[in-house]
Amino acid sequence: xxxxxxxxxxxxxxxxxxxxxxxxxxxKPGNLVMILHHVxxxxxxxxxxVAFEVADLIDVxxxxxxxxxxxxxxxxxxKPGRNQIQVCMGTACYLKGGEDIIAELEGILGVGVNTVTxxxxxxxxxxxxxxxxxxxxxxxxxxxxxxxxxxxxLQGIIAKFRNA
Amino acid sequence: MSYKQYILVCGGTACDSIRGMELFxxxxxxxxxxxxxxxVQVVRTGCLGFxxxxxxxxxxxxxxxxxxxxPEDAEEIIKEHIIKGREVSRLLYDKEQSKIHVAIEGxxxxxxxxxxxxxxxxxxxxxxIDEYIARDGYxxxxxxxxxxxxxxxxxxxxxxGLRGRGGAGFPTGKKWSFAAAQPAGQKYMVCxxxxxxxxxxxxRSTLEGDPHSVLEAMTIGGYAIGADKGFIYIRAEYPLAIxxxxxxxxxxxxxxxxxxxxxxxxxxxxxEIRLGAGAFVCGEETALLASIEGNRGMPRPRPPxxxxxxxxxxxxxxxxVETLANIPVILLKGADWFNKIGTATSKGTKVFALTGKINxxxxxxxxxxxxxxxxIFDIGGGIRGGKAFKAAQTGGPSGGIIPPQxxxxxxxxxxxxxxxxxxxxxxxxxMDEDDCIPNIAKFYLDFTVDExxxxxxxxxxxxxxxxxxxxKICDGKGTHEDIENMREISEAMSRASLCGLGQTASNxxxxxxxxxxxxxxxHIDDKRCRAGKCKNLLRYTIDKTKCVGCTACxxxxxxxxxxxxxxxxxxxxxxxxxxCGQCYEIxxxxxxxxx
Ligand SMILES: Cc1cc2nc3c(=O)[nH]c(=O)nc-3n(C[C@H](O)[C@H](O)[C@H](O)COP(=O)(O)O)c2cc1C
Ligand code: FES
Numbered sequence: 227x228x229x230x231x232x233x234x235x236x237x238x239x240x241x242x243x244x245x246x247x248x249x250x251x252x253x254k255p256g257n258l259v260m261i262l263h264h265v266x267x268x269x270x271x272x273x274x275x276v277a278f279e280v281a282d283l284i285d286v287x288x289x290x291x292x293x294x295x296x297x298x299x300x301x302x303x304x305k306p307g308r309n310q311i312q313v314c315m316g317t318a319c320y321l322k323g324g325e326d327i328i329a330e331l332e333g334i335l336g337v338g339v340n341t342v343t344x345x346x347x348x349x350x351x352x353x354x355x356x357x358x359x360x361x362x363x364x365x366x367x368x369x370x371x372x373x374x375x376x377x378x379x380l381q382g383i384i385a386k387f388r389n390a
Numbered sequence: 391m392s393y394k395q396y397i398l399v400c401g402g403t404a405c406d407s408i409r410g411m412e413l414f415x416x417x418x419x420x421x422x423x424x425x426x427x428x429x430v431q432v433v434r435t436g437c438l439g440f441x442x443x444x445x446x447x448x449x450x451x452x453x454x455x456x457x458x459x460x461p462e463d464a465e466e467i468i469k470e471h472i473i474k475g476r477e478v479s480r481l482l483y484d485k486e487q488s489k490i491h492v493a494i495e496g497x498x499x500x501x502x503x504x505x506x507x508x509x510x511x512x513x514x515x516x517x518x519i520d521e522y523i524a525r526d527g528y529x530x531x532x533x534x535x536x537x538x539x540x541x542x543x544x545x546x547x548x549x550x551g552l553r554g555r556g557g558a559g560f561p562t563g564k565k566w567s568f569a570a571a572q573p574a575g576q577k578y579m580v581c582x583x584x585x586x587x588x589x590x591x592x593x594r595s596t597l598e599g600d601p602h603s604v605l606e607a608m609t610i611g612g613y614a615i616g617a618d619k620g621f622i623y624i625r626a627e628y629p630l631a632i633x634x635x636x637x638x639x640x641x642x643x644x645x646x647x648x649x650x651x652x653x654x655x656x657x658x659x660x661x662e663i664r665l666g667a668g669a670f671v672c673g674e675e676t677a678l679l680a681s682i683e684g685n686r687g688m689p690r691p692r693p694p695x696x697x698x699x700x701x702x703x704x705x706x707x708x709x710x711v712e713t714l715a716n717i718p719v720i721l722l723k724g725a726d727w728f729n730k731i732g733t734a735t736s737k738g739t740k741v742f743a744l745t746g747k748i749n750x751x752x753x754x755x756x757x758x759x760x761x762x763x764x765x766i767f768d769i770g771g772g773i774r775g776g777k778a779f780k781a782a783q784t785g786g787p788s789g790g791i792i793p794p795q796x797x798x799x800x801x802x803x804x805x806x807x808x809x810x811x812x813x814x815x816x817x818x819x820x821m822d823e824d825d826c827i828p829n830i831a832k833f834y835l836d837f838t839v840d841e842x843x844x845x846x847x848x849x850x851x852x853x854x855x856x857x858x859x860x861x862k863i864c865d866g867k868g869t870h871e872d873i874e875n876m877r878e879i880s881e882a883m884s885r886a887s888l889c890g891l892g893q894t895a896s897n898x899x900x901x902x903x904x905x906x907x908x909x910x911x912x913h914i915d916d917k918r919c920r921a922g923k924c925k926n927l928l929r930y931t932i933d934k935t936k937c938v939g940c941t942a943c944x945x946x947x948x949x950x951x952x953x954x955x956x957x958x959x960x961x962x963x964x965x966x967x968x969x970c971g972q973c974y975e976i977x978x979x980x981x982x983x984x985x
Contacts, residue, residue, distance in 0.1 A: 255702060256683045257684055259665065260664065263667065297687065297843075298666075298669050299669060317588050318589040318746055320833055322746075354627075354668070355587070357403055359591060359743055360745060362745065362751075369629075373408055
């Protein structure tokens with residue numbers, strides 16, 4: 227949520243909608259992964275205190291919840307930047323210079339992958355195939371796909387999101 | 391109501407990302423503004439396959455094929471083509487620069503293709519169940535429920551020779567008969583849409599372009615094995631496919647094609663979607679089941695096979711998306727129609743995601759037995775920039791690197807295994823002379839090491855060791871002894887790993903050692919990378935005759951490895967140089983060489 231202040235770690239709570247979703251799924255076997263997906267969709271990551279709440283509500287040990295969160299690449303424990311950049315490092319994109327895109331972004335933003343810029347604006351992660359290999363190299367910012375990305379155009383793209 | 395003309399706009403993820411949605415809206419607006427609402431229908435379809443030249447627009451009934459269309463072109467297409475009947479020649483597919491009208495069959499990209507699985511992709515609006523039904527959709531289900539016993543269905547699938555498209559090629563009919571033979575009770579039908587191979591998107595396109603075909607097939611499978619519940623396990627990274635599936639499920643329920651007492655037959659079946667969360671190993675069937683159960687996705691030893699003991703201990707059939715998409719066609723056209731396509735051991739077609747250094751990358755479907763040469767050169771239009779073909783990789787991180795000498799091998803399960811690769815799920819990546827084979831092997835190993843779940847030692851430790859050796863070799867520090875060790879570890883991993891991930895992880899290494907030993911030797915003996923990909927083997931030097939002493943390189947060098955007086959030739963200290971290449975890029979006088 228773009229309205230949540232970046233320093234708000236430690237104050238996040240399950241919303242009524244999330245609670246309703248959990249209630250709906252509580253009795254379904256194998257619900258944990260689906261619940262975590264919804265939590266992350268809302269917060270952008272899985273805040274620790276929310277994990278505690280989930281553990282209570284579905285009566286599963288916290289250790290199991292963390293076991294699952296840390297097993298899957300998709301789940302995040304730290305709040306990502308306001309703008310989330312995903313650079314594809316699937317095979318097609320790797321062959322067509324995905325690494326150069328990451329290097330250039332690191333240069334522009336001044337932080338490495340999986341780190342949030344100090345102003346909380348951006349974070350970059352390397353992801354597996356995004357399924358648009360025909361357009362390699364591919365990058366996604368806040369869900370918007372950019373295909374056939376050139377390193378020269380990155381400055382402009384970043385500037386657009388910085389001011390948005 | 392039927393229209394005089396149809397404008398099909400590709401709504402696959404790739405075309406969407408290059409303003410496909412905007413284009414669709416622009417076309418709709420232009421149709422409305424020109425008062426053609428009752429004559430022309432604009433349809434947003436699934437992937438038309440030719441992703442390289444997207445967004446694609448097809449106009450029916452003329453069968454005009456427009457490529458790289460922009461939203462700004464919408465007005466012209468309506469005004470010129472639809473109203474005046476004149477094709478917009480600048481948007482036509484440019485076959486040999488002639489800009490003449492070529493029907494879809496005339497485009498070399500489509501000529502050698504044969505569409506069974508992708509029969510509806512790009513032809514229907516995936517969000518409208520009626521369009522699927524109009525093309526014989528759900529007829530196979532009706533036939534199964536009313537004219538066939540569960541055993542008849544299994545027999546027909548067995549006779550068709552259909553084998554699993556998820557990678558292993560297990561006969562589908564046999565798998566179904568195992569589950570059917572289990573005592574009645576709770577059973578499950580699961581669709582594997584985890585598509586973990588990086589560089590492959592066949593299943594995504596099928597689900598985006600024709601979701602009902604998979605729902606229909608799962609329901610038929612449920613009927614055949616006696617299951618009343620299905621799960622689709624799909625990657626969370628595929629939001630568009632998930633949305634279309636959810637919509638398709640809703641529509642199928644409304645039409646009585648899912649749920650209780652389907653079509654009044656007394657058979658009940660429903661499907662739920664479960665999301666993956668970015669773990670490659672969850673494509674492996676036992677790990678996938680663990681993940682649906684809400685656990686860490688760790689594989690377990692087989693037997694017992696899922697067909698006997700699967701989800702929550704109950705008999706479960708797991709099939710890949712593409713396997714399933716074949717099922718309705720087989721029931722409608724008959725096993726004998728299907729088993730005439732393909733080779734002796736591999737029937738039907740295969741969908742490939744053709745990518746890498748190829749001119750026409752995209753989604754293709756060919757009969758089994760087509761050769762790599764036909765795929766790469768006829769359909770794919772050859773190598774980009776006129777470079778030389780070096781290798782192709784099928785099966786992603788579990789597959790092998792195939793050298794040019796096998797370009798004419800007919801592709802089927804057995805032939806690919808013979809040359810050290812696998813069919814895999816359908817990723818087909820083309821490499822050219824600028825790609826370094828040890829570096830590619832390293833890329834794949836890096837992937838499998840990262841994705842290994844860590845449960846068994848051969849995969850966890852063996853993979854890491856292989857990666858270390860490859861790192862060493864690409865850094866120019868490798869030895870011939872390392873190669874021997876790599877061979878030994880590879881063997882051990884294939885034999886002793888718990889699941890398919892570890893068993894196949896060394897395939898890229900083994901195949902590249904077999905066919906590209908000369909490149910490994912160069913890295914070890916000559917400290918040279920002919921493709922220029924291995925950074926640490928590069929040497930930058932300044933040509934003294936060309937350097938004017940502008941100091942640009944010295945200023946940009948982050949390691950202070952360049953020295954020289956202003957207006958005097960500079961020199962690079964290769965001891966401190968970190969091979970970042972910034973000097974090479976910045977020099978306006980081309981005075982810096984890299985080799
Ligand atoms: C590491 C690993 C990853 C796999 N990934 C997939 C996948 O992404 N999609 C898939 O359908 N099958 C995948 N498989 C194969 C499945 O285990 C299983 O064989 C397949 O889903 C069975 O369906 P089929 O008989 O229709 O091919 C994978 C196997 C392994 C060992
Ligand atoms: S490899 Fe990057 S989108 Fe597939």
